[in-house]
Amino acid sequence: MxxxxxxGGQMGFGPVAxxxxxxxxxxxxxxxxLALTLAMGxxxxxxxxxxxxxxxxxxxxxxxxxxxxxxxIAGLIKLMLAKGLVTEAEVSSxxxxxPAKKVAGKLLASNVTTALAKGGPSSxxxxxxxxxxxxxxxTRNMHPVTHTRLPRYLRGHQGEIVRLHGTHVFPDSNxxxxxxxxxxxxxxxxxxxxxxxxxxxxxxxxxxxxxESYLEPA
Amino acid sequence: xxxxxxxGGRMGFGPIAxxxxxxxxxxxxERRAMALTSGMDSTGEWxxxxxxxxxxxxxxxxxxxxxxxxxxITGLVDLxxxxGLVTNExxxxxxxxxSAKKVAGKLMAAELASVLAKGDPVTxxxxxxxxxxxxxxxxTRNMHPQGHTRLPLYLRGHVGEITRLHGTHIFPDSNxxxxxxxxxPLYTVTFSAGEVWGTARxxxxxxxxxxxEPYLEPA
Numbered sequence: 001m002x003x004x005x006x007x008g009g010q011m012g013f014g015p016v017a018x019x020x021x022x023x024x025x026x027x028x029x030x031x032x033x034l035a036l037t038l039a040m041g042x043x044x045x046x047x048x049x050x051x052x053x054x055x056x057x058x059x060x061x062x063x064x065x066x067x068x069x070x071x072x073i074a075g076l077i078k079l080m081l082a083k084g085l086v087t088e089a090e091v092s093s094x095x096x097x098x099p100a101k102k103v104a105g106k107l108l109a110s111n112v113t114t115a116l117a118k119g120g121p122s123s124x125x126x127x128x129x130x131x132x133x134x135x136x137x138x139t140r141n142m143h144p145v146t147h148t149r150l151p152r153y154l155r156g157h158q159g160e161i162v163r164l165h166g167t168h169v170f171p172d173s174n175x176x177x178x179x180x181x182x183x184x185x186x187x188x189x190x191x192x193x194x195x196x197x198x199x200x201x202x203x204x205x206x207x208x209x210x211x212e213s214y215l216e217p218a
Numbered sequence: 219x220x221x222x223x224x225x226g227g228r229m230g231f232g233p234i235a236x237x238x239x240x241x242x243x244x245x246x247x248e249r250r251a252m253a254l255t256s257g258m259d260s261t262g263e264w265x266x267x268x269x270x271x272x273x274x275x276x277x278x279x280x281x282x283x284x285x286x287x288x289x290x291i292t293g294l295v296d297l298x299x300x301x302g303l304v305t306n307e308x309x310x311x312x313x314x315x316x317s318a319k320k321v322a323g324k325l326m327a328a329e330l331a332s333v334l335a336k337g338d339p340v341t342x343x344x345x346x347x348x349x350x351x352x353x354x355x356x357x358t359r360n361m362h363p364q365g366h367t368r369l370p371l372y373l374r375g376h377v378g379e380i381t382r383l384h385g386t387h388i389f390p391d392s393n394x395x396x397x398x399x400x401x402x403p404l405y406t407v408t409f410s411a412g413e414v415w416g417t418a419r420x421x422x423x424x425x426x427x428x429x430x431e432p433y434l435e436p437a
Contacts, residue, residue, distance in 0.1 A: 003230040009362060009371075012221040012278050060230050064279035141416035145229055152227075155416075156375060197360035197374075 001145055004063035005056040008153040009196070026067075033069040037076050038116075042107035045083040048120060049175035053147040054078045122169040124182035129212065135161045136218040137188060139210065147175035150214040154206070157194050158218045162207065163187035170211055184212040219271075219364055222278035226372040227415070244285075251287040255294050256334070262322035263301040266338065267394035271366040272296045340388040342401035349403070349431055354380045356407060357437040358429065366394030369433040373425075376413050377437045381426065382406035389430055403431045 007013075025031045041051065055075035056063075063071060080086040083101075090097050107115060131137060141156040142148070149171050165185040173181035192204035225231075243249045259269065273293035274281075281289060298304045301319075308315050325333060350356060360375040361367070368390050384404040392400035411423035 001229045002227050009220050010278070011219045011364060012275060012281075014277065057230055059232065060228070061279060061282035063230075064282060143227060143415050196362050 001053075001056060001147065002143060002152055003056040004058070004060035006152050008151045030069040033073050033076075037072050038112075039107045040076060040080065040085070042105045042115070043085070043103035044105045045085065045103060046079050047174055048122075049147060049169070049171040050177070051075060051079060052171070053175040054082075056147070123165075124167045124169060124180065127167045127182065127184060129164055129167075129184035129186075131161045131164075131184070131186060131212070131215065131217075133161055133164065137161060137215040138218040139188070139214055140216060142214075144172065146172065148172050148214075150210060151208070153195060154190065154208055154210075157190055159188040159190035159194070161186050162189045165209065168211070170213070172211070172213075186210055186212070186215070188215070219274060219366065220362060220371055221274040222276070222281040223274040224371050226370045248287040251291045251294075255290050256330075257325045258294060258298060258303075260323045260325035260333070261301075261303070263303065264297050265393050266340075267366055267388070267390040268396070269293060269297060270390070271394040274366070341384075342386050342388060342399065344386045344403075345401060348383055348386075348405075350380045350383075350405060350434065350436075352380050352382060355437040356380060356434040358407070358433055359435060361433075363391065365391060367391050367433075369429060370427070372414060373409065373427055373429075376409055378407040378409035378413070380405050381408045384428065387430070389432065391430070391432070404428055405431070405434070407434070 025034075037051075041048070046054075055071050058066075058071065058074055058078075062074070066074065077086070077091055081088065081091070085101055085103070087098060136158060137160070138158045139150060139155050142150065143152075143155075163186060165187065167182045168185040170181040170183050173179055186209070187207050188210050189205050189207045191202075192199035192206055193202065195206050243252075255269075259266070264272075273289050275296070276284070276289060276292050280292075284292065295304075295309065299306065299309070303319055303321070305316055355377060356379070357377050358369060358374050361369065362374075382405060384406065386401045387404040389400040389402045392398055405428070406426050407429050408424050408426045410421075411418035411425055412421065414425055
């Protein structure tokens with residue numbers, strides 16, 4: 001979706017202000033927000049792409065007015081409400097009011113290190129890729145109302161395949177419970193001038209990891 | 219600029235909820251906001267395009283949280299501060315503290331009706347013949363200026379057809395930055411919706427926009 005998360009080329013936010021000695025967490029609740037999000041992910045009630053879509057579909061004014069972990073928590077609450085893991089009344093009272101729903105997975109404190117080290121790989125057995133290194137491709141001019149990893153600023157532009165990453169879960173499908181639908185994932189390189197109309201330096205390039213169905217032969 | 223005002227194609231705002239018997243103003247202060255903005259425009263300290271740019275420069279999170287007249291007032295505060303018509307201290311206190319700056323124009327209550335009726339035409343005498351005629355195919359430029367532009371993001375890099383010539387008009391991209399009116403031919407350009415969005419509900423759906431000549435290249 002062309003939501004508030006799709007910031008490439010958007011202006012007016014002012015300069016980025018790097019923070020000296022930036023702490024991992026700015027407040028104790030952020031630590032808890034990270035832990036809660038990981039633990040709830042372990043219930044397997046949703047996948048990473050569903051959770052990304054929960055965040056990007058927050059109302060734009062709210063999204064842009066929220067800090068990183070505020071966005072995480074707002075997305076998590078949406079997911080838990082949608083899956084019946086919590087009720088509106090429980091969220092506002094902070095007290096459990098209905099019996100816990102049975103879930104498929106549980107993250108125990110003793111498993112955290114192993115679970116985090118293992119991660120959630122999205123690579124799948126290889127399929128036959130349509131494109132090879134050096135092929136010229138054009139990104140589709142598509143505007144789905146659903147999740148996509150093709151940013152708006154890279155649509156309808158010509159680029160070159162510079163790397164094949166194998167076959168990966170397709171987020172556009174997986175974010176909507178329509179299955180993993182794995183497909184080839186490529187790094188595509190675009191001349192900055194093609195993307196933005198002009199470039200500071202003629203050799204400036206923008207590279208992005210894009211799934212096969214975002215691409216057409218150019 | 220690719221700012222928060224450029225909403226074409228953006229999603230996630232939820233459905234539009236039309237208001238039954240919508241009043242012209244929702245609050246008394248909105249009436250005043252409109253009057254103040256019109257009154258201050260008559261000072262001649264800025265142009266219409268400068269005031270639009272002041273509005274679109276509001277930080278995105280703030281802009282998208284604001285009502286229509288909140289945006290107007292915030293933009294006006296930016297303009298009157300920049301023009302030296304008011305100081306931050308005066309804004310905070312609500313009291314005049316420095317002497318009034320002499321301005322070129324003043325809107326008197328008695329003139330209001332005639333001034334509003336007259337409007338502020340942006341047509342100008344032609345300085346050069348228009349480059350395109352109706353029926354010409356053009357491509358909009360893939361441009362991303364930091365400054366003001368009336369070419370929306372969703373219409374950049376697309377092929378359309380000139381469907382009307384409106385004469386010569388002030389060029390907002392120049393006028394918004396104090397670089398003069400630089401009048402240019404203004405056209406209506408019609409695009410097929412499929413060309414703009416990749417797909418269209420109906421193959422004959424089109425989008426038309428009024429675009430200045432410098433936004434266009436021959437296609």
